Amino acid sequence: MLIPRPVRSATRPGRFVLDRHTTLTSDPPFAEVAAWLRAELSPITGGELPPGPGGITLTTAELPPEAYRLRVTFDGVLVEAADPAGAFYGVQTLRQLLPAQAYRKAATGESLALPCAEIEDEPRFAWRGCLLDVARHFLPKADLLRFIDLMAAHKLNVLHLHLTDDQGWRLEIRRYPRLTEVGAWRRESQTGWDGPMDGVPHGGYYTQDDVREIVAYAARRHITVVPEIDLPGHTQAAIAAHPELGNLDTPLEVGTTWGVGPNVLNAEEHTIEFFQNVLDEVVELFPSPHISIGGDECRKDQWRESPAAQRRIAELGLRDEAELQSWIIGRFADHLAAHGRRPVGWDEILEGRGAPGNAVITSWRDDIGTVIAARSGHDVVPCPNTSVYLDYRQAPGDQEPAPFGTVLTLDDVHAFEPIPPELAGDEAARHVLGAQCCLWTELIDSPRRLDYMAFPRLAAFAETVWSPQEKDPADLRRRLDVHLERLAASGVEYRPETGPRPWQQRPGVPGRPEEDGAWQIKIAEWTRPLREAH
Numbered sequence: 191m192l193i194p195r196p197v198r199s200a201t202r203p204g205r206f207v208l209d210r211h212t213t214l215t216s217d218p219p220f221a222e223v224a225a226w227l228r229a230e231l232s233p234i235t236g237g238e239l240p241p242g243p244g245g246i247t248l249t250t251a252e253l254p255p256e257a258y259r260l261r262v263t264f265d266g267v268l269v270e271a272a273d274p275a276g277a278f279y280g281v282q283t284l285r286q287l288l289p290a291q292a293y294r295k296a297a298t299g300e301s302l303a304l305p306c307a308e309i310e311d312e313p314r315f316a317w318r319g320c321l322l323d324v325a326r327h328f329l330p331k332a333d334l335l336r337f338i339d340l341m342a343a344h345k346l347n348v349l350h351l352h353l354t355d356d357q358g359w360r361l362e363i364r365r366y367p368r369l370t371e372v373g374a375w376r377r378e379s380q381t382g383w384d385g386p387m388d389g390v391p392h393g394g395y396y397t398q399d400d401v402r403e404i405v406a407y408a409a410r411r412h413i414t415v416v417p418e419i420d421l422p423g424h425t426q427a428a429i430a431a432h433p434e435l436g437n438l439d440t441p442l443e444v445g446t447t448w449g450v451g452p453n454v455l456n457a458e459e460h461t462i463e464f465f466q467n468v469l470d471e472v473v474e475l476f477p478s479p480h481i482s483i484g485g486d487e488c489r490k491d492q493w494r495e496s497p498a499a500q501r502r503i504a505e506l507g508l509r510d511e512a513e514l515q516s517w518i519i520g521r522f523a524d525h526l527a528a529h530g531r532r533p534v535g536w537d538e539i540l541e542g543r544g545a546p547g548n549a550v551i552t553s554w555r556d557d558i559g560t561v562i563a564a565r566s567g568h569d570v571v572p573c574p575n576t577s578v579y580l581d582y583r584q585a586p587g588d589q590e591p592a593p594f595g596t597v598l599t600l601d602d603v604h605a606f607e608p609i610p611p612e613l614a615g616d617e618a619a620r621h622v623l624g625a626q627c628c629l630w631t632e633l634i635d636s637p638r639r640l641d642y643m644a645f646p647r648l649a650a651f652a653e654t655v656w657s658p659q660e661k662d663p664a665d666l667r668r669r670l671d672v673h674l675e676r677l678a679a680s681g682v683e684y685r686p687e688t689g690p691r692p693w694q695q696r697p698g699v700p701g702r703p704e705e706d707g708a709w710q711i712k713i714a715e716w717t718r719p720l721r722e723a724h
Contacts, residue, residue, distance in 0.1 A: 210237030213245030317624030319348030420484030
């Protein structure tokens with residue numbers, strides 16, 4: 191009853207009992223993993239799990255990266271791995287073999303029985319990610335750390351943290367304090383996608399000390415935090431704080447409505463330098479080898495109407511505004527490369543003059559970006575909105591709190607295949623690093639709603655990126671029956687498949703449901719520039 195499904199597993203007769211006398215021993219490379227497991231189990235068993243013979247043993251073995259072997263016998267538990275990540279995933283599976291109360295972290299002093307079993311496991315993909323948008327609705331640090339724990343429990347290893355957008359700037363930049371003094375706060379928010387304003391101020395940001403804590407907390411759970419500073423569009427909050435970054439003479443406020451706004455950065459050298467300075471602080475805070483600079487949904491109307499932007503295009507010998515965006519992205523990519531980092535950008539950066547050669551593409555508009563990126567020699571992380579946008583509604587009609595987007599059920603997410611059919615058997619498929627699901631938060635305004643939208647679909651996604659390619663939806667649901675007990679014990683307010691919902695649709699909070707035909711037309715419109723460029 192494990193999620194994600196391991197490569198090979200078999201149960202054996204008998205059980206091993208964890209109690210206050212159980213020991214926990216590890217080889218030196220796994221000392222931190224052992225400390226994590228001790229902290230999880232000690233409150234339940236009432237014992238300190240000291241080192242000693244028998245009990246639980248974490249030991250090194252020759253295995254692939256992130257792989258593990260787990261054997262439970264009458265005499266004890268053995269977890270073998272080649273690296274700390276593999277050992278960590280082994281003990282996550284060990285937790286799933288325990289009863290659901292092992293997730294409550296309550297000091298009960300009770301014994302816990304583990305069924306005897308043999309498990310061999312390793313991930314299918316190296317990049318197993320989830321994008322979390324904290325720009326539209328800020329998620330307090332404690333709730334973000336809790337979400338990291340839930341990612342770790344599902345063997346996900348990349349948190350793509352979307353920190354800036356039109357509606358908020360969530361990262362302290364010490365050189366430019368107005369980015370958070372002004373940009374982190376908006377006076378109100380739109381209710382739903384097309385609804386009225388709520389009249390309630392919203393804001394918040396992470397200090398640099400917060401970020402260091404978040405990054406370290408994630409690293410101990412073998413999760414890399416990839417920050418996103420979205421450029422050159424989705425920048426209204428930054429322009430509100432620093433009007434000299436924009437294209438207009440009139441001041442702007444931090445965005446209060448949703449959708450793709452018209453306000454983008456200008457192409458002046460002082461603006462490039464400003465964000466190079468921002469990225470200098472970003473790379474100091476985030477040790478990730480990848481830094482996302484966005485590049486998506488950049489409307490070019492202001493550049494077309496701006497004499498300064500048109501002069502810049504002429505000075506640089508560019509053909510049009512699409513090439514101007516490519517030039518801007520290239521400047522920031524070069525700056526990150528000088529720091530030894532690889533830029534990440536949405537599939538729009540394949541348009542214009544094409545993406546920088548070292549860029550990783552996060553492909554969100556169906557499969558076309560994945561195919562073009564891989565065949566162009568770019569590493570790519572598929573995250574198509576048609577399959578893995580977990581902010582989209584989970585049922586038709588008005589059954590959801592905010593019925594936005596096309597319907598993506600648990601089975602739809604589980605059926606997602608990161609390698610598109612066009613790349614099956616193609617050498618270019620090696621560029622598909624993995625995949626990530628996305629949780630955009632225009633309509634996710636609280637940790638409770640985040641739970642509801644993410645789970646149990648995030649569990650199905652985790653299986654897609656970890657487990658062997660073969661899918662069995664019926665088997666997933668059988669295992670999910672047990673897994674939901676674990677989620678409930680962890681305090682997760684997941685969406686039940688049947689029965690009453692935790693809340694009803696609030697009056698005046700409309701979503702924007704799309705019929706399948708209209709959705710396919712919209713996807714075709716979104717991807718036309720990409721198809722024309724390639």
